[in-house]
Amino acid sequence: MVSEPAASLPFFVLEKGALWSRYDVDVETLEPVNLGEAPDCPRCGGAIGMLPWLPPYRVELVLHGEELGDFLKPSGHDLLVSERFARAFQEEGLTGLEGFHPVEVVRVRRKRRGPKPAHVPHYLVVRTRLSRTAVDLARSRIVYADNPPTCEDCREATKNAIYGYTLEADTWRGEDIFRPRGLYGRVTVSERFARFVERHGFTNMVLTPTEQLVWDPAELGPPGPKQHPV
Known part of the structure; x- marks a missing residue:
């Protein structure tokens, strides 16, 4: 399947x-928390991901808000999704996620006063x-x-700030959710995925256009035009 160039599509x-x-x-x-080996760049040998979480998958959920959503983020690059999200994702033929292993929620603990979910x-x-x-x-x-x-393969280097990013034309092959070369730490999704989330009303998922992402923990400000010409 030939995909439309990434530069002409919203992500x-x-x-x-x-x-x-x-x-x-x-x-x-x-416990027990078992971790696998982090993936390496096949060209330069540098790390391009975090240590994968291996079974058994056992968690405690600490609730600060009012209820549990469809999307949770533990440490590392693993994600937790609700059964209803997983079923719809697979039934509608979206691509980019692997695994789908059941998680044992041992307990839910509230951090603030209030009823349990x-x-x-x-x-x-x-x-x-x-x-x-x-x-x-x-x-x-x-x-x-x-x-x-x-x-040129992994395009990885330590980052201090991000003020929006775009994807290189002709490199996208149609995945609906993925981690791109150069920003493996950012989960990027297609327009079809965004419509899918909105249509089903999945909760705790925030979608920001890649060009509008701002991440600047040290408040350095955006890069100058000499560093990154457009």
């Missing part, structure tokens, strides 16, 4: 809801595919800690 960053939102919850993994969804652990889709380094506004990426 979004998928994140969980904000702190103190209605669906604010922490995921604490319970009336419903605890059945969750599954999924992993987002590491894609061949590449971040367009020239058109993205990324502040690097030292030097820009030197490996």
Whole structure:
């Protein structure tokens, strides 16, 4: 299948809801916690992902908000999705997620006063595919800690700030959810995925156009035009 060039399509960053939102919850993994080996770039050998979580999948959920949503984010690159999300994702033929292993929720603990949630969804652990889709380094506004990426394959380098990014034309092959080369830490989704989330009303999923993402923990400000011409 020939996909439309990525540069002509909208993409979004998928994140969980904000702190103190209605669906604010922490995921604490319970012993035994087994981890696999982190993936490496086949060209330069550098790490391009975090240690994968291996079974058994046992968690405690610490609820700060009012109820449990369809999307939870433990540490690492693994994601937790509700059974209803997983079923719809597979039935509608969306692509980019792997795993779908059941998670045992040992307990739900409230951090603040209030009733326990009336419903605890059945969750599954999924992993987002590491894609061949590449971040367009020239058109993205990324502040690097030292030097820009030197490996053409993974395009990884330490980042201090992000003020929007775009994907390189002709590298996208149709995945609906993926981690692109150059920004493996950012879960990126297609327009079809965004419509899917809206249509089903899945909760605790925040979608931001990639060009509008702002991540600047040290408040450095956006890069200058000499660093990243457009």
